[in-house]
Amino acid sequence: MTVQLPPIDLHAHISPKVSHAELERLGAVVFAATRSIAEFESVRNRRDTVTVWGLGCHPGVERAQTAFDPAEFTKLLPMTAYVSEVGIDGRSRVAIDTQVRVLTSILESLQRAPRITSIHSSGAPSIVLKILEEHRVQGAVLHWWRGDTKETRRALELGCWFSFNAAGMKHPADVAAIPLDRVLTETDHPTGDRGSTSPRQPGAVGDVETALAQLHGLDAAAVRRQVWSNFASLVHAVDVVELLPLPVRRMLAATERPDPSPRS
DSSP states (O other): OOOOOOOEEEEEOOOTTSOHHHHHTTOSEEEEOOSSHHHHHHHTTOOOSSEEEOBOOOTTOHHHHHTOOHHHHHHHGGGOSEEEEEEOOTTOSSOHHHHHHHHHHHHHHHHHSOOEEEEEOTTOHHHHHHHHHHSOOSOEEEETOOOOHHHHHHHHHTTOEEEEOTTGGGOHHHHHTSOGGGEEEOOOTTTTTTTOSSOSSTTOOHHHHHHHHHHHTOOHHHHHHHHHHHHHHHHHHHTOGGGSOHHHHHHHHHHHSOOOOOOO
16 A cells, blocks of 8 residues: 655745644645744744754844854754755845855754755855865755756765755756756745745645656656655755654655555
């Protein structure tokens, strides 16, 4: 019997005030990206069953960047399997030097304690790749990637993964340059799903699954299975299984269980 797995949303923004019950009703495994260490501290003691809260420092949020404390970040890192949202934003009001200093410090911590890390690179893919080359980490997921062909090839050589939302799928030729086994789904709610025909809510990645299926000549169910396989590979690459909520660990185990269906 085929196991029915829920959607995976590897990057969404959710108010810390949203209740556990509301998140469970989404019917998806959602990775909630915080924008600052302070925001993560407000959710650090939550015990959501299918939502993973990330430790973030958004490059576009000046207050988060200027308040970044490497010691505090390192102290909080053992509390989560997920780091997000971090990176470089070429359009941010925050000085690039400050952004580079913060991201470099974060990557140095991640070299000692790898995590699933959702990385923002809007307007600055070459800068992000240069920093990743100098501070290599396991588990880097380039969120809403818009690098050119050469930059994409460099990112693949660095072992990066890629997460796409409905807006990102409007550039199918760029997405097609990335092997399906390096792709994950996201909404980037409430920004990346503005043009989605699916409900505008975290976890609603149906449009992305359908677009990926059309791109690769598959059905949407096959894409979801592949995304779960990719997610399992990512989790094991950074060895964070035990940091995930128990229901998510059980879903992962189900993806790795041999198919019991009889064969002709």
